[in-house]
Structures are given as structure tokens and as C-alpha cells.
Amino acid sequence: MDVAAERIDRLEELARAAAADGDDERARYYVRLARRIAERNRLSLPRSFRRFTCDSCDAYLRPGANARVRLQDGHVVVTCDCGAHARYPYEE
Numbered sequence: 001m002d003v004a005a006e007r008i009d010r011l012e013e014l015a016r017a018a019a020a021d022g023d024d025e026r027a028r029y030y031v032r033l034a035r036r037i038a039e040r041n042r043l044s045l046p047r048s049f050r051r052f053t054c055d056s057c058d059a060y061l062r063p064g065a066n067a068r069v070r071l072q073d074g075h076v077v078v079t080c081d082c083g084a085h086a087r088y089p090y091e092e
């Protein structure tokens, strides 16, 4: 794994920890930083990162806290507090 990918992993951990602390602004800051590094290095973000971040407002999503998750037609639909929806195929 290269340095950029490691930094992204680290930022995802930091974002998750900040969100768990209820510090959504700090979590958002880490999410944005990770996105920028990915872009600059032409890396794709890890799947876990994409699932737990909002494409619209960059929030780190915590189901039950700042996001709602429901199942619909074999898809997982995640709704962020900002109103953005994301749909993923349901997989175990």
C-alpha cells in the first residue's frame, strides 16, 4: 500500500473516531481531506469510506445518529441528515 492510501485509511479512522465523539465538523474535515488526497493521487476511496460518507455534504455517517438506513427492493438506502440519499446493492 502506498503512502497516500495509508493516509486515506488513517483519515477514515480519524473521521470515524470524531463522529463517534459527536464532533461532526471535525469528521467532515477528515473526510474532505481524504477525498482530496484520493483525487490528487487518482486513487479510489475504499468501499467502507464511500459507504459511510455523504457525497453531498461530506459528513461521516452514523446510522441512527446523523443518517437513516433502510432496505428497499434489495438495496440499502442511506439518507443523510442533509437530505441526500445513497443507494447500494444489498450484500452480506
Ligand SMILES: [Zn+2]
Pocket (backbone or CB within 6 Å): 054, 055, 056, 057, 058, 059, 080, 081, 082, 083, 084
Ligand atoms: Zn449529507
